[in-house]
Amino acid sequence: MSEKVTAVSKTETPSKPTSWDLRGWMARVEELGELKHVSGAHWDVELGGIAEINNRQRGPSLLFDDIADYPSGYRVLTGTTGSATRLAATLALPTNLSDAQLVQLLRGKPQEWENQSSEFPPEYVDTGPILENVKSGDEINLLEFPVPKWHELDGGRYIGTGSVVVTKDLNSDWINLGAYRMMVHDEKTCALNMVAGKHGRQQLDRYFSEGKPFPVVVSIGHHPLLFLFAGLEVSYGISEYNYVGGILGEPVQVIKGEVTGLPMPAASELVLEGWCQPGNFKMEGPLGEFHGYYSATEKGAPVLEVERVYHRNNPIILGTPPAKPPHDYSYSKSVMRSAMLHEALEKAGVPGVVGCWADEVGGARMLLVVAIKQGYQGHARQAGLIASQCHVGAYLGRYVIVVDEDIDPSNLENVMWAVVTRSDPVRDIEFIHRAWGSKGDPQRVTFEQKVPYNTRAIIDACRAYEYLDVFPPVAEASPELEKKLRKKWKDVLGS
Ligand SMILES: Cc1cc2nc3c(=O)[nH]c(=O)nc-3n(C[C@H](O)[C@H](O)[C@H](O)COP(=O)(O)O)c2cc1C
CATH class of the missing domain: 2.30.110.10 (Electron Transport, Fmn-binding Protein; Chain A)
Known part of the structure; x- marks a missing residue:
């Protein structure tokens, strides 16, 4: 297009600004x-x-x-x-x-x-x-x-x-x-x-x-x-x-x-x-x-x-151009989808959900993290499987990670620490085959199915429920000790 286009106004309706403007x-x-x-x-x-x-x-x-x-x-x-x-x-x-x-x-x-x-x-x-x-x-x-x-x-x-x-x-x-x-x-x-x-x-x-x-x-x-x-x-x-x-x-x-x-x-x-x-x-x-x-x-x-x-x-x-994250709308979709996922899990009857996060690295879809306070055997699997299949999480997901309540689901470093220390790969990764995938999946080229199914992994990165009482304690300062040290050693540790 090389010629300049001129705007022609047919009607001069006054443009009253509204909160919808x-x-x-x-x-x-x-x-x-x-x-x-x-x-x-x-x-x-x-x-x-x-x-x-x-x-x-x-x-x-x-x-x-x-x-x-x-x-x-x-x-x-x-x-x-x-x-x-x-x-x-x-x-x-x-x-x-x-x-x-x-x-x-x-x-x-x-x-x-x-x-x-x-x-x-x-x-x-x-x-x-x-x-x-x-x-x-x-x-x-x-x-x-x-x-x-x-x-x-x-x-x-x-x-x-x-x-x-x-x-x-x-x-x-x-x-x-x-x-x-x-x-x-x-x-x-x-x-x-x-x-x-x-x-x-x-x-x-x-x-x-x-x-x-x-x-x-x-x-x-x-x-x-x-x-x-x-x-x-x-x-x-x-x-x-x-x-x-x-x-x-x-x-x-x-x-x-x-x-x-x-x-x-x-x-x-x-x-x-x-x-x-x-x-x-x-x-x-x-x-x-x-x-x-x-x-x-x-x-x-x-x-x-x-x-x-x-x-x-x-x-x-x-214009909201997508791209390799973080992109135009990955932040807002991450925040909003996290709130919606939390609600979807509660609506589905999953108790003890303390936090959810649809991380930007997966474009707020392909990596969902759910933090729960485990209440019974099977609780973590229940949360993970539902997160992967409820309306918010069903389309083009890939990984759902379930962590205990001491892990901040939006802190990827902490989430991965839980994965490597609390999950046993053979025991704690569940797969769902033939889930709702997309022609837009970058791995589509490797899939053989005629229609775009995809596969999901639910990683249960919670401490095994039946061993909660004997699982080793976390090697970090207790909140009380940290508070005391921060107060006393402000010049070293900052506020
Ligand atoms: C910028 C942007 C582009 C999107 N492009 C598409 C698209 O091309 N096709 C599609 O099906 N969904 C696309 N989506 C996702 C849908 O908007 C989203 O799944 C939404 O829930 C669809 O609404 P519906 O379920 O009411 O149809 C896009 C989302 C955003 C934010």
């Missing part, structure tokens, strides 16, 4: 000193490379403007949930918390949010900032927007990374929101890579099985809270619109799409609307993925044929 979120985060402006980067690998390195360094959120080939004001925002401060700002929680305090504060929250979700259905309104520009027919060109090619070996330009895909169940009113990667094929079509088994994909399959086109709206820029929960395992049948409405304590305002009638966020920056037609699948990828490797779909992904584009003046794409 990405721009309001940016103002808040800038105030907190965690937003940086970047001018002049190229959409072809440069922007993505800067974002990747910045995320790896745990830098601020970056707002890219004056992107090569595009008009000033057409922007891309990255790194929105990469720190405790930004994640807390997104969740409307206090922003002065440490990582550990944030995790602590989130204990019990997912259940609270789920419980109150029914009270916050989205509110349908007639107008909003998203209607500033409405385009159809020949006016539609997905590359009118500065869609990045994020990584060097990506197969194309991905408009959907931080996207929120809104779909509806065929036989009920359930509206689902999911984050699925979306590669631009051409001016009017893009891939919608919904993995088999995901809620959005289950909805698509039901339409296709009856030979019906699947209606879709996709928000490409929005408050990061929508993205956060579109990309997390909210329970089947619950709309993420309701769920996030409950978190902010006010309903998400939505507008019915002209073509499909599906609800799009009224304060969205950019929305695509259209249909996936039964049988229309096309190869997409590869894309540098959350586990740190490139992956492609082997049999192609559904194609979204775009019939309307809606956008605010000077729209902002919410």
Whole structure:
């Protein structure tokens, strides 16, 4: 794309800022000193490379403007949930918390949010900032927007990374929101890579099985809270619109799409609307993925044929490029999925769970750690097996490690110390075969099955229950002695 594109405003709807406005979120985060402006980067690998390195360094959120080939004001925002401060700002929680305090504060929250979700259905309104520009027919060109090619070996330009895909169940009113990667094929079509088994994909399959086109709206820029929960395992049948409405304590305002009638966020920056037609699948990828490797779909992904584009003046794409962790959203997914896993285990009746951690090294999926206070024989296996198969942990997991309550599950060094000292490899590693894997698994090339199953290992790194009373004591200063020594030897040990 070499020509400059000029934004045309069809309607001048006043853009009233709401708590659901990405721009309001940016103002808040800038105030907190965690937003940086970047001018002049190229959409072809440069922007993505800067974002990747910045995320790896745990830098601020970056707002890219004056992107090569595009008009000033057409922007891309990255790194929105990469720190405790930004994640807390997104969740409307206090922003002065440490990582550990944030995790602590989130204990019990997912259940609270789920419980109150029914009270916050989205509110349908007639107008909003998203209607500033409405385009159809020949006016539609997905590359009118500065869609990045994020990584060097990506197969194309991905408009959907931080996207929120809104779909509806065929036989009920359930509206689902999911984050699925979306590669631009051409001016009017893009891939919608919904993995088999995901809620959005289950909805698509039901339409296709009856030979019906699947209606879709996709928000490409929005408050990061929508993205956060579109990309997390909210329970089947619950709309993420309701769920996030409950978190902010006010309903998400939505507008019915002209073509499909599906609800799009009224304060969205950019929305695509259209249909996936039964049988229309096309190869997409590869894309540098959350586990740190490139992956492609082997049999192609559904194609979204775009019939309307809606956008605010000077729209902002919410970009959340995955990569080798730590990446754009590994921190926030790690914190959130840990809280959700804790709750899932308690809901499943596992007692004595003292902590859970979905470590960033596994992209918050492939390594889960559960700390328990053992209460009976078989307790550790129960916790590990359920963690590996509950909704939060079922997809593309690899290892679950169960540790005793004296081990901090988020401290990988301590976790591995427990593994090497308390587990016996022959006795304490359980395998699950033919679990829910993915075509995106980097080890897929080594698997022989026709469909992407994968294998799980549950490592029971707890002291064997029947030997708890004779297991050797840990050789470290007791908390009382440490406290005394720290007080007396402050100049040597620090505070
Ligand atoms: C940035 C990002 C990209 C994602 N890309 C995909 C994808 O391409 N396909 C997919 O099935 N899931 C993808 N996911 C994971 C899903 O969003 C996640 O599993 C979510 O729970 C799916 O929602 P659903 O179960 O309501 O369908 C992605 C998540 C994030 C955060």
